[in-house]
Amino acid sequence: MDFLNAFVALSNFVLIPGIAYGSQLALGALGVTLIYGILRFSNFAHGDTMAFGTMVVILFTWLFQSWGISAGPLPTALLALPIGIVATMALVLVTDKAVFKFYREQKAKPVVFVMVSLGVMFMMNGLVRFIIGPGDQRFGDGERFIIKAGTFKKMTGLDEGLAIKTSQGITVVTAIIVVALLFWFLNKTRTGKSMRAYSDNEDLALLSGINPERVVMITWLIVAALATIAGTLYGLDKSFKPFTYFQLLLPIFAAAIVGGLGSPLGAIAGGFVIAMSEVMITYAWKKVGGYILPESLEPEGLAQLLSTDYKFAVSFAILVVVLLFKPTGIFKGKAV
Amino acid sequence: MSDTLKHTLLFAFVGLLLLLEGTTTAFGVFSGSWNSSLTILNMGLISAIMALGVNLQWGFAGLFNVGIMGFTALGGLAVVLTSMSPTPGAWEAGGQRILLALVLGAATIAAAIYTYRKLAAGLTRTVAMLAILIIGFVIYRAVLDPGVAAVESINPALEGNIGGLGLPVLLAWPLGGLLAAGVAWMIGKTALGLRSDYLAIATLGIAEIIIAVLKNEDWLSRGVKNVVGLPRPLPYEVDLQGDPAFVEKAASWGLDATTASTLYVKLGYSLMFTAVLLVLLWMAQMALKSPWGRMMRAIRDNEVAANAMGKHVTRRHLQIFILGSAICGVAGAMMTTLDSQLTPGTYNPLRFTFLIWVMVIVGGSGNNFGSVLGGLLVWFLWIKVEPMGVMLIELVTSGMSEDSGLRAHLLESAAHMRLFTMGLVLLLVLRFSPRGLIPEK
Numbered sequence: 001m002d003f004l005n006a007f008v009a010l011s012n013f014v015l016i017p018g019i020a021y022g023s024q025l026a027l028g029a030l031g032v033t034l035i036y037g038i039l040r041f042s043n044f045a046h047g048d049t050m051a052f053g054t055m056v057v058i059l060f061t062w063l064f065q066s067w068g069i070s071a072g073p074l075p076t077a078l079l080a081l082p083i084g085i086v087a088t089m090a091l092v093l094v095t096d097k098a099v100f101k102f103y104r105e106q107k108a109k110p111v112v113f114v115m116v117s118l119g120v121m122f123m124m125n126g127l128v129r130f131i132i133g134p135g136d137q138r139f140g141d142g143e144r145f146i147i148k149a150g151t152f153k154k155m156t157g158l159d160e161g162l163a164i165k166t167s168q169g170i171t172v173v174t175a176i177i178v179v180a181l182l183f184w185f186l187n188k189t190r191t192g193k194s195m196r197a198y199s200d201n202e203d204l205a206l207l208s209g210i211n212p213e214r215v216v217m218i219t220w221l222i223v224a225a226l227a228t229i230a231g232t233l234y235g236l237d238k239s240f241k242p243f244t245y246f247q248l249l250l251p252i253f254a255a256a257i258v259g260g261l262g263s264p265l266g267a268i269a270g271g272f273v274i275a276m277s278e279v280m281i282t283y284a285w286k287k288v289g290g291y292i293l294p295e296s297l298e299p300e301g302l303a304q305l306l307s308t309d310y311k312f313a314v315s316f317a318i319l320v321v322v323l324l325f326k327p328t329g330i331f332k333g334k335a336v
Numbered sequence: 337m338s339d340t341l342k343h344t345l346l347f348a349f350v351g352l353l354l355l356l357e358g359t360t361t362a363f364g365v366f367s368g369s370w371n372s373s374l375t376i377l378n379m380g381l382i383s384a385i386m387a388l389g390v391n392l393q394w395g396f397a398g399l400f401n402v403g404i405m406g407f408t409a410l411g412g413l414a415v416v417l418t419s420m421s422p423t424p425g426a427w428e429a430g431g432q433r434i435l436l437a438l439v440l441g442a443a444t445i446a447a448a449i450y451t452y453r454k455l456a457a458g459l460t461r462t463v464a465m466l467a468i469l470i471i472g473f474v475i476y477r478a479v480l481d482p483g484v485a486a487v488e489s490i491n492p493a494l495e496g497n498i499g500g501l502g503l504p505v506l507l508a509w510p511l512g513g514l515l516a517a518g519v520a521w522m523i524g525k526t527a528l529g530l531r532s533d534y535l536a537i538a539t540l541g542i543a544e545i546i547i548a549v550l551k552n553e554d555w556l557s558r559g560v561k562n563v564v565g566l567p568r569p570l571p572y573e574v575d576l577q578g579d580p581a582f583v584e585k586a587a588s589w590g591l592d593a594t595t596a597s598t599l600y601v602k603l604g605y606s607l608m609f610t611a612v613l614l615v616l617l618w619m620a621q622m623a624l625k626s627p628w629g630r631m632m633r634a635i636r637d638n639e640v641a642a643n644a645m646g647k648h649v650t651r652r653h654l655q656i657f658i659l660g661s662a663i664c665g666v667a668g669a670m671m672t673t674l675d676s677q678l679t680p681g682t683y684n685p686l687r688f689t690f691l692i693w694v695m696v697i698v699g700g701s702g703n704n705f706g707s708v709l710g711g712l713l714v715w716f717l718w719i720k721v722e723p724m725g726v727m728l729i730e731l732v733t734s735g736m737s738e739d740s741g742l743r744a745h746l747l748e749s750a751a752h753m754r755l756f757t758m759g760l761v762l763l764l765v766l767r768f769s770p771r772g773l774i775p776e777k
Contacts, residue, residue: 042533044402099763111400111532115697116766118402118690122759125686129752246685250544253537305473309552316541320526323538327530 006291008160012149013287018279019272020168020237023175026271027230028248029255030182030264031223037199037262038219039100041113046227046252048124051245052091053228054235055132057084058139065141073143074170081232088224095120096220104216121246128242137240140167160291167236178229179268182222186264191218199262247312251278254315258322260329269330274315282308343705343774350712357716364727365720371595374602376719377712381609382671384711387695388616388704389663395702395776396629397656398636400532403523403539405688406546407661410519411512411668412678413550413557418508419567420500426487431498433483434555437476444472487555497558505567509612509669516665517658519546524657529650543685550680557680564677570604573597605674612670613708616663620704632656633702686755691718694762700772709774717761718754725753 028050035043043049060080070076099120103113146169149161186192191214198205198215206212231245238244255274259266285303306313322329354373361368386404393399448468455461488496519542527538550557557563576582576597586596623629635642635649643649672678691714699710729750733743765772 042537044536099767102767111398112766114400114533114536115693116763118693119759119762119766122686122690122694122755122762124759126752126754126756126759130749130756133749134752243684247544250537250541254541257534257537307552309548310545312541312544312548316538316545319538319541323530323534324526327534 002291005158005160006288008152008158008162009287009291012160012162014276014279014283016162016164016168018276020165020171020233021279022272022275023171024230024234024237024271025248025251025255025275026268027175027178027226027233028252029259029267029271030179031226031230032252032256033259033262033264033267034219034223034226036256038195038215039104039113041110041117042253042261044114044117044249045095045121045124046223047246047249048121048128048242049088049092049224049227050231050234050248051128051240051242052124053084053088053224054231054240054245055128055242056087057081057228057232058132058137058235058240060084061139061141071142073166075140075142075166075236077139077141077232077236078170081229084232085225085228088228089221091124092220092224093217096216125242125246132242134242137235139240140236142166165237167233171233171237174229174233178226182226182264185222191215195219250312251275251315254319257319258329260331263329263331266329266331273330274318277318278311278314281305281314282311343709346709346713346773350709350716353713353716365723371598371602374599374606376716378602378605378609378674379671380712380715381606381613382667382674383692383695383715384708385609385613385616385667385670386664386692387699387707387711388613388620389660389667390692390696391660391699391701391704391707392620392623392663393657393660394696395704395707396624396632396636397653398532399528399653399657399660400536401539401657401660402536402685402689402693403541403543403546404664404692405683405685406539406543407516407520407664408668408671408688409543409546409550409680409683410516411509411665411670412672414512414515414665415505415508415566415669415672416497416557416563416678417500418503418511419505420563421502423487423490423495423497423499426490426495426498429490430483430486430555433479434487434498437480437483440472440479441476444468444476447472484553484555495558496561497555497563504569505673506569508673509666512669513662513666516668517662520658520661521654524654528653528657540685540689543689547680547683550678550683557678560681562677562679562681566672566676566678568676569608569673570601573601576600609670612666616666617704617708624704691758694758696772697762697770698765698772700774700776702776703772703774706772706774706776710772713773714758714761718758721754721757722751725750725757728753 028046031049032043032046035041035046057077057080060083061075061077064070064076064079069079071079099116100113103116143166146164146166147162149163152162153159184192186196194205194210195215195218197208198210198212202212205215231240234245234248251274255270256267257270258273259268259270283304289303354377356362357366357368357376358370358373359368360366367373386408389407390401390404393401448465451464451468452461455464487498490496523535523538523542527535551559553559554561573594574597577593582597582600583593586593589596591599631642631647632652634645635647635652639649692711695710695714696707697710698714699708700706726747729746733740733746736743
């Protein structure tokens, strides 16, 4: 019984939040890694692209709510999601045309691209704050929980409750669907194959008649969709605040690098590695320890390795370890 | 028009802006107060110093550092640790324990590195290293936590931190540079020599962590409770107003004592900052012209060729990364001295990292004078974009009714025009004049 209780407590506070957060990071990191693979630079504007997409979703969620449209037990935001994706696609395509294309034609150095993406980041950040303001926004509605802690306790007779939030369930399901679609697209379709060819060897791909502008355009479209979905899921699960989305850059980059920049599979693995370590290292293990350890060994304090304020330090530490020991990441990404 | 003349005119233009700010309220942008003009000038000078440091890294060596905020904050911390008087009893209560814990922590890492170097690759090495790190961490926390608790319980409303060494505050400026240099050494050791954008991501991370430490380690910096009332190198306004000689002197200039005292203090800071700026500018110019500076630019322009010529690229990069970060640390210490308080909650990467980048790019990367100009000019713009934005919005919405919700929202959001404008300026300069206002020679 104690063991089961420990496991439920662990699932409730570590596994489930970790998986949900990991899915969100993985979707974000997929966007970063695709840009890196095809356009060959680290896009610092990614966090703010996510913020922009989420903002559009929030605005339309409010509009739908005022019209009285809802998705039943699911959050209304899911209905607004396609609109958010289209708006973000438009934004990134305009940005690419107005900004990045020029440097691509010049064959500018990667670091110049990074610098330019900083400028884009500034503008998007300003735009989002201008439209929706810098404050916290909550936009989740519908059923809040799939399973409530109390119901679970009654159902199983355990001391520990297990709560699964709707947002967590939606996050995982959406992430699985999106990732499956993405991999099907990259591996099975002609366009997807041409993207991978372009990422592997640009010159060879050009020689085989692949149109680079088309590849770039499709990449941006996919990235816009991924960013909006990731941002919306994160916002539903926690809350939306432009500055938090900017700060998400660090764990997202860490995830992409840990997995291997340019490798989609790596981005997913990296997302979960970062999320799980973040949650585990900042979780107070007292409760779980109290169930499985014999009484004499029970921890006196909270048994928390680091306070939650240091979650950035966790992603950073993992990043440093990977940079030191395996600079190409788990899945052998590119190193330019 | 010769280059020298053009550049002189650009600096004169900045001077003119500051002069207008001090004298006129025309155009709705200027405030017509010398007080505000000097405030802008002081922060502009500090920004110019930061830009100088970033220019050293980016302009000379092509290193992409987006952790300027972290180094600035370390400079601020140095001010607290140097100039505050020690909290009575803190050293005995927990300070020694904390110091011991920090030494133990460093020893653990050193031992892990030593093990990694000495043992052959394999499972044994990994296990040994992990064991050292885990045991070390447990001991570290066991020693540290009681010390922290003891220090934080001393008069938490006012102190609750270990205080500082009680040294003159001016000494904090070079010490801030040293502290920043130490951290830069650690980052540089890990991230330099890898791909260029890894350094960017690593510095972005370390800056967030430094801020997190300052916000949460109350024993060190009082966290979000802020350290206020830091000692100042200049007299307090109140004391000046109480000094009959000063009041008389002010009256002979036609100023009342309050205005005169604030101007006196601000002007004093301006002079001190200008002196630091000039010294650093002179050093940077000398470095740029020296064989060392030429080597740096050679490495920047073609690493492979420089390497083939026998230059140790990574080592040189580390050197210049540390130097540039140290300059940012000095500037950070100066800024905290100017505010005479350390407020970890106010450090924001957009303001302290990316704005400095805009300054360097706009001014002209690779040119020290360009950075200084960029620092002063962009800072002025940063302050003035807000009133300009409000004016613009008022103009656009003038047709709408007074109680229109959209109008209210737009006016309220006008402040966020700043980031947008800075991004736009950065992109425009990068596109149409990538060499900046004062290009590299």
